[in-house]
Amino acid sequence: MAKVAAKKNPKAKVYFTVKDSVKVVQNRSGSKANKRVKFLVDTLVKHMHAFVKEARPTMDEWMYGINYLTRTGRLSTDWRQEFILLSDVLGISMLVETLNHDKISGETESTVLGPFYIANAPQYPNGVNICLDGKGEPVYVHGKVTNSKGKIIKGAKLDVWQANEDGFYDVQQKGIQPDMNLRGVFTSDEKGRYSFRSAYPRYYPIPYDGSVGDMLKALDRNPNRPAHLHFMVSALGYEKLVTHIFTPDCPWLKDDAVFGVKESLIADFKLIDDPRRAADLGMPNPFREVEWNVVLSKA
């Protein structure tokens, strides 16, 4: 690392000026720089300098920003990731997610993973009820897994999770909700079909008692996420799909605090009043039913 910059780029501008600020910073990298890191940092510098030149923060605002980022880092623990939340509410998470999973042939669209996934949810046979606290409107979820040409995919793993009727995930209420409440892994059968029983999802606020909450309040922004059910679907030879389905009647559907809603992910949760069908499915009457078919992309 120890070498003199003047020898690297004898003609480069070396002293800082507002006009040449981006080039001056970018020119500092040496010949042994990691090319990908250099590309990412150089691109960040270009856009961050453009931000500063347009926004012209005062010295006090710059210092507020330094302290804001520091606080955001300190709020992050094993149970809470405030920087992910910040990325989420600025639309950055959705942008990165969508650019990395561009769907062009009718495959199911992706959305944000969120902070409440856990890797070791129980595996269940199709049809099992994952609602262990007995709260909420009963819902029957079913569908099939195919590729974009309609070919059935059997043996796909469907990892599902959601908040309960009170708007909390089990991991947010250890000792209050049963462990593994509203989580489970299902497997598509020989016809590509899966099914399970659950509770109609409810909306809930993201944690807003920290730095991200302060920003939402200053911007007069809603902290709620519209009601949804998470899916992570994987099958050999296919790209892993991370997505949600949303209920169509949630008042926050058009104001998701983290921008996770895509129109194709709003599902039709039908209200069924049919004692015979309820008995066939082992549901109380009336109940909700949603058919949700998953289309995977080739790996």
Next chain:
Amino acid sequence: MAKVAAKKNPKAKVYFTVKDSVKVVQNRSGSKANKRVKFLVDTLVKHMHAFVKEARPTMDEWMYGINYLTRTGRLSTDWRQEFILLSDVLGISMLVETLNHDKISGETESTVLGPFYIANAPQYPNGVNICLDGKGEPVYVHGKVTNSKGKIIKGAKLDVWQANEDGFYDVQQKGIQPDMNLRGVFTSDEKGRYSFRSAYPRYYPIPYDGSVGDMLKALDRNPNRPAHLHFMVSALGYEKLVTHIFTPDCPWLKDDAVFGVKESLIADFKLIDDPRRAADLGMPNPFREVEWNVVLSKA
């Protein structure tokens, strides 16, 4: 805060798309948003989305960024501010500083404050030696304080501080260096003149055992700051000036890790071999001498 977005902007795009990502995020603010916060965040969103669209980070790179920022926040303590350091090495601190202190009439240029200023340095009469550890080449610093029309400013406070011969500030070496080594506050006299004795400054590396150091290593960048002496000059009716003067022969002058060098701040530290002048000034012979005149802007 609780209201439905669809009613705020009935015609606005509400669901996230890559094409409309910036507008979708900006449109979420409510009517009670703080206007300045909204302007700053909206401008940040515009430039950060442009960064993501150009750089197209992978999901793993995004997660690396989340963890990098979290680590940077956790490294920050009362004694170390890693986010300021990050802002410094990306040229952001110098950009904010320079935009906030635009000099147009020959006033002395500003540069970064740095993390080693302390507010309660001792006040001394002119001519005092602030080098309490006796290390380094002796230097005599003097000059006058005026406005841009050459009018003398008397009673200006000149707060000065620097690293010692080993490249550390006193606050970095509590118990090793004398307290308040190489710090002092001087006052311009009736002719606007100030003077003090010190040690010829040496270059030193910024702390690079943390997240900022990892980035400098990946970019094959130098962590050193060229040798300098800090000044903070204040006088009633004038804008406070925060600046450095740099030695002209430092090998890192063209490769300052934090971009603090401006050409106008490189001073002429003359090597003097003149026993009579040395005796007049109370200096050993030979010694260094620098005349540095300060021109303040009206408040």
